[in-house]
Amino acid sequence: MDSLRQLAINEEGFVFNPATGESWTVNSTGLYILKLLKEGKDEDAIARQVATEFDVDLETAQRDVVDFIEKLRSYRLL
Amino acid sequence: MDVVVGITGINAIDNPGPGIGIAKSLKEDPELSVQIVGLAYDAMEPGIYMDWIVDSAFLLPYPSGDYRAYLERLRYIRAQTGLNFLFPVLDAELPLYIKYQKELEAEGIRTFLPSLEQYKLRGKDRLEEVAQTIGITAPRSAVVTSYEELARAAEDIGFPLMVKGVFYKAYKAFSLPEAASYYSKIAAEWGYPIIVQQVVTGEEMNVVAAGDGNGNALGMVGIKKTWITELGKIWTGVTIKNDRLLAAAQAFIERYRWKGAFELECIVDLESDTVYLIEINPRFPAWSYFATGVGVNIAANIVRSALGLPVTVADYEPGKLYIRFTDDFVVDMDVFQKMMLRGERR
Numbered sequence: 001m002d003s004l005r006q007l008a009i010n011e012e013g014f015v016f017n018p019a020t021g022e023s024w025t026v027n028s029t030g031l032y033i034l035k036l037l038k039e040g041k042d043e044d045a046i047a048r049q050v051a052t053e054f055d056v057d058l059e060t061a062q063r064d065v066v067d068f069i070e071k072l073r074s075y076r077l078l
Numbered sequence: 079m080d081v082v083v084g085i086t087g088i089n090a091i092d093n094p095g096p097g098i099g100i101a102k103s104l105k106e107d108p109e110l111s112v113q114i115v116g117l118a119y120d121a122m123e124p125g126i127y128m129d130w131i132v133d134s135a136f137l138l139p140y141p142s143g144d145y146r147a148y149l150e151r152l153r154y155i156r157a158q159t160g161l162n163f164l165f166p167v168l169d170a171e172l173p174l175y176i177k178y179q180k181e182l183e184a185e186g187i188r189t190f191l192p193s194l195e196q197y198k199l200r201g202k203d204r205l206e207e208v209a210q211t212i213g214i215t216a217p218r219s220a221v222v223t224s225y226e227e228l229a230r231a232a233e234d235i236g237f238p239l240m241v242k243g244v245f246y247k248a249y250k251a252f253s254l255p256e257a258a259s260y261y262s263k264i265a266a267e268w269g270y271p272i273i274v275q276q277v278v279t280g281e282e283m284n285v286v287a288a289g290d291g292n293g294n295a296l297g298m299v300g301i302k303k304t305w306i307t308e309l310g311k312i313w314t315g316v317t318i319k320n321d322r323l324l325a326a327a328q329a330f331i332e333r334y335r336w337k338g339a340f341e342l343e344c345i346v347d348l349e350s351d352t353v354y355l356i357e358i359n360p361r362f363p364a365w366s367y368f369a370t371g372v373g374v375n376i377a378a379n380i381v382r383s384a385l386g387l388p389v390t391v392a393d394y395e396p397g398k399l400y401i402r403f404t405d406d407f408v409v410d411m412d413v414f415q416k417m418m419l420r421g422e423r424r
Contacts, residue, residue: 008397018396020281020348021302021318076348 087167088125096167099367107378121417137421141171200358209355212329219275231274240275243268280347291337296379299369315400368400
């Protein structure tokens with residue numbers, strides 16, 4: 001979580017890790033999830049908000065959120 | 079205050095020396111009125127001709143030759159230009175300048191260099207000791223002086239491993255015959271001992287910094303190279319703030335009371351959060367202008383510290399980009415003629 005908290009994220013989805021110099025781009029959904037993670041929300045809460053925000057069913061949102069979080073783990077951001 | 083600063087390493091070529099970056103940094107200090115004297119070993123070093131940065135230029139004899147001729151040349155340059163401070167930045171000349179720093183100062187040419195004892199810390203045979211002292215780690219390594227010791231070290235460390243000279247050259251070996259061939263090659267070129275070192279993986283991150291000799295930092299900036307040339311030289315990079323890396327540089331300055339500029343080359347294993355010290359360069363790296371560009375003018379702080387002027391150690395932002403680029407210009411042949419015939423351009 002520490003790594004996540006220190007990420008610099010801009011409104012267009014450019015993400016920079018100041019501790020390692022790594023950078024990524026995320027789409028609007030990824031950006032939305034990242035912001036909620038930084039706010040300390042858990043997976044379920046994020047999935048519910050994604051479902052509402054992007055007008056998808058909860059199951060799809062949960063799958064996408066878990067998938068994205070696993071991706072962040074693989075980059076050692078969580 | 080008028081300062082006439084001699085700077086070597088003005089070979090701004092594809093594998094550039096650090097000189098031009100230092101010269102640019104000094105020129106950017108709004109309170110220092112600096113005249114730059116470029117000191118070159120070859121009449122084709124581009125810095126000689128870059129008169130918008132280098133105010134005058136002189137050829138020097140090679141530092142490996144007679145030191146009296148070398149000092150005599152510096153005396154001449156001082157008489158001609160008023161040279162009162164000198165940044166030697168090349169590995170080959172550092173031992174000479176460190177040895178004669180007091181003599182030079184007595185003649186009015188100040189330097190800002192580590193002592194001989196401090197300088198020896200950069201030897202790869204001291205890496206583990208230094209890493210431990212500054213709170214990071216170093217790849218497992220062994221100092222060997224025979225094939226038998228090489229074989230024993232290889233068995234202990236395992237393949238692949240790095241075979242390195244104490245100061246120069248490093249090769250990755252995947253088998254004992256390969257390691258033995260690199261061992262012979264380095265020994266023939268650079269002598270003994272040879273270092274056998276564990277291969278570590280991770281992100282390469284570096285710090286440029288300087289110490290004032292009393293345990294205080296004169297500035298430090300951490301970077302990651304994002305694009306390198308075939309020679310491994312930085313082409314683009316980004317500033318980073320890796321706490322462990324910067325703490326290690328701070329500890330290096332405090333624990334060893336390091337005097338002058340230095341660079342720590344590290345590999346950071348992000349999975350295990352381990353910082354490996356790979357190399358200590360007892361001088362500015364060629365990319366030192368990066369620090370100045372983000373507001374940390376280490377070169378100017380060194381001159382200020384040496385002259386007893388106030389020093390401000392600024393902070394910097396992570397995420398600033400460094401971009402090196404190629405450029406070209408045209409000059410008259412007479413400058414080259416002057417360098418060839420008189421060894422100077424004024």
